[in-house]
Amino acid sequence: LGFFSATHNSIDGTASRDVFAEFAWVTAMIGVDLSRVSEEVILWATKEFSFVTLHDSYSTGSSIMPQKKNPDVAELARGKAGRLIGNLTGLLATLKGLPLAYNRDLQE
16 A cells, blocks of 8 residues: 555554644644734734734724724634634544544544
């Protein structure tokens, strides 16, 4: 089959699902980092700080205060991190109960 070598642990070679958990963890951590940067951008764009000025294509105006800019992209990025963390938690909850044999739980 073209394997490089024999597997030292046959259970790890045939029943391991940790690659899915590792991928979900990495994407969740990237989301957390982007969320933290987005929070800084939101703070820096406030009138009190005014460290950055967002272009109109990355923000929308407020319906109550037309002069205010809402940093939509940063707020959406901040919100998506929670979904990635939730997906990771759901995957880990599914993996914890899987037997070593073949199963279809991860096909969802």
